[in-house]
Amino acid sequence: MFWLIVALLTGGGVSGLLNPDWPIVGPLVTSVKTQAIEYKNQNPLGLVGGDAGHESANTAGAYAGPPVQSASALGPNDKILMATFNIQVFGESKLRKPEAMAVIVEVIRKFDVIAIQEVRAKADDILPRLIAELNADGSRYDFIIGPRLGRSVSKEQYAFVYDTNRIELDSASVGTIGDPADLLHRAPFIARFRPRTTDPDRAFTFWLVNTHTDPDDVPEEVNALAQVFQVMQTARPDEDDVILLGDLNANEQQLGDIRKIPGVQWVVGGGVMTNTRQNKAYDNIIFCAPATQEFTGKWNVLNFEQEFNLSREEALRVSDHFPVWAEFDVWESSGAVH
Amino acid sequence: MxxxxxxxxxxxxxxxxxxxxxxxxxxxxxxxxxxxxxxxxxxxxxxxxxxxxxxxxxxxxxAPPVDSVDALESLVSSSDPLVSYWAVTLLGRLGVDASRSQVILGKAVSDSPHPSVQERAAWALGKIGATEASVVESLKKAAASDSPRLANLASRALA
Known part of the structure; x- marks a missing residue:
């Protein structure tokens, strides 16, 4: 409830933050719908937003979270790691597999913010149970989740999981892309974040655009995602950092109109594979290089089969995709809009 | 085994x-x-x-084996929308190898109570090709639909 109240109270533009009902002009996207209610419904266990720390926002506006703490031991203070991970059919049956869950938890703990695809369950407690496992060691991960999406009755949800010691969510800037022409099987789930720093006004802020295309409609969908990307670039005048990440079912040669976006850069290419069978490069992290100079140049595919010394079958029981990650500076690059 | x-x-x-x-x-x-x-x-x-x-x-x-066309056709009219959706999708993946299924798919475009199946059937006909008069007629009606996706897919199938 706290998050819902914060989103409603701050949506009017405190510190220039985003109103969830703002109009976006563009050929595809007309609006972003707030997910605050969906988020609340996904939290039946009260595991997220229930601790006092969430009400101790360290800055004005819709950014909210626990007080600034020293950075976690996972990365340097001046860098953040963001990732995308398609956790194939992430639902009840996977939660019941302790070996697979142990790997998923250890994988997520390596990152500061991670975009998850393929939450597939009718139950609303999948992410809360994941967060409970993540935080069992004292970590302070949190999540937001989108609505169930998909044209058939088999739906999926996107989620963002983030370490609240390291990352702040702009809770008024969470939503699902409006897709009135119905070009996308699962319209992207978007949210705006920034690293938790001692000087929030200088922190790197960015949109994450979480996506999973329909494998039967890839050329059309990647072209629609190019529109999404460009609309997000102009969604607000004080934000030029748009990071599209997810399972595109397309390698870098198959990105269609995304390749035509001026200055566009993708991290995965050159024959690096991102699936567990190591024969597809479908997952990627895409941004505009001139705008997002905070990218340090470091990225990789986390091969958890090797990392955790798993057999191929054991690795496939975790997911048929490996996470892809990239590193960014916590400070906004000089001269950038924000 | x-x-x-x-x-x-x-x-x-x-x-x-x-x-x-x-x-x-x-x-x-x-x-x-x-x-x-x-x-x-x-x-x-x-x-x-x-x-x-x-x-x-x-x-x-x-794409499924070509010899699965008959079985898939029988599932297109399933009362379960997900069964119907996937039967249609697999026929579409077969492309011209499922050309004999176009009438069944045309009926799915016109008559399925499930928009997801109607849309997927129009998509499948775009992959397979629509030559039968009744199928072309179904697609023309769908191209004038209020549903932007169905209209778009039907128009593409007719192109």
Whole structure:
């Protein structure tokens, strides 16, 4: 409830933050719908937003979270790691597999913010149970989740999981892309974040655009995602950092109109594979290089089969995709809009 | 009996956990499970645990064997929308190899009570080609639909 109240109270533009009902002009996207209610419904266990720390926002506006703490031991203070991970059919049956869950938890703990695809369950407690496992060691991960999406009755949800010691969510800037022409099987789930720093006004802020295309409609969908990307670039005048990440079912040669976006850069290419069978490069992290100079140049595919010394079958029981990650500076690059 | 045959048989088991595990195993086998395409489509009408893995498996297997066309056609009119959706999708993936299915798909465009099936059938006809007069007529009506996606897919199929 706290998050819902914060989103409603701050949506009017405190510190220039985003109103969830703002109009976006563009050929595809007309609006972003707030997910605050969906988020609340996904939290039946009260595991997220229930601790006092969430009400101790360290800055004005819709950014909210626990007080600034020293950075976690996972990365340097001046860098953040963001990732995308398609956790194939992430639902009840996977939660019941302790070996697979142990790997998923250890994988997520390596990152500061991670975009998850393929939450597939009718139950609303999948992410809360994941967060409970993540935080069992004292970590302070949190999540937001989108609505169930998909044209058939088999739906999926996107989620963002983030370490609240390291990352702040702009809770008024969470939503699902409006897709009135119905070009996308699962319209992207978007949210705006920034690293938790001692000087929030200088922190790197960015949109994450979480996506999973329909494998039967890839050329059309990647072209629609190019529109999404460009609309997000102009969604607000004080934000030029748009990071599209997810399972595109397309390698870098198959990105269609995304390749035509001026200055566009993708991290995965050159024959690096991102699936567990190591024969597809479908997952990627895409941004505009001139705008997002905070990218340090470091990225990789986390091969958890090797990392955790798993057999191929054991690795496939975790997911048929490996996470892809990239590193960014916590400070906004000089001269950038924000 | 090899693993694939075993898992396909287990999809019929009365124990839901065995069926769910079989669907998961077929999913984890990726494109090796293509021969189980029809069984997986039928499994989409099962309970959630089975359905989720069956649908995920179908996303990955690619085009089904050509000799599965008759079985898939019989599933297009299933009362379960997910079964119908995937039967139509697999026929579409076959392209011209499923050209004899175009009348059935045309009827799905016109008559299916499920928009997802109507749209997918129009998509499939775009892959297969529409030459029969009744199918072209169905697509023309769909191209004038209020649904932007159905109209777009039908227009593409007619192009």
């Amino acid at each position: 090899d693993d694939q045959q075993k898992w396909r048989l287990e999809l019929q088991n009365s124990n839901v956990e065995i069926r769910a595990t079989a669907a998961e195993n077929l999913c984890l086998a990726g494109s090796d499970s293509v021969a189980a395409a029809v069984d997986l489509v039928v499994a989409c009408g099962d309970v959630e645990d089975v359905q989720n893995w069956a649908a995920a498996a179908l996303e990955d297997i690619g």
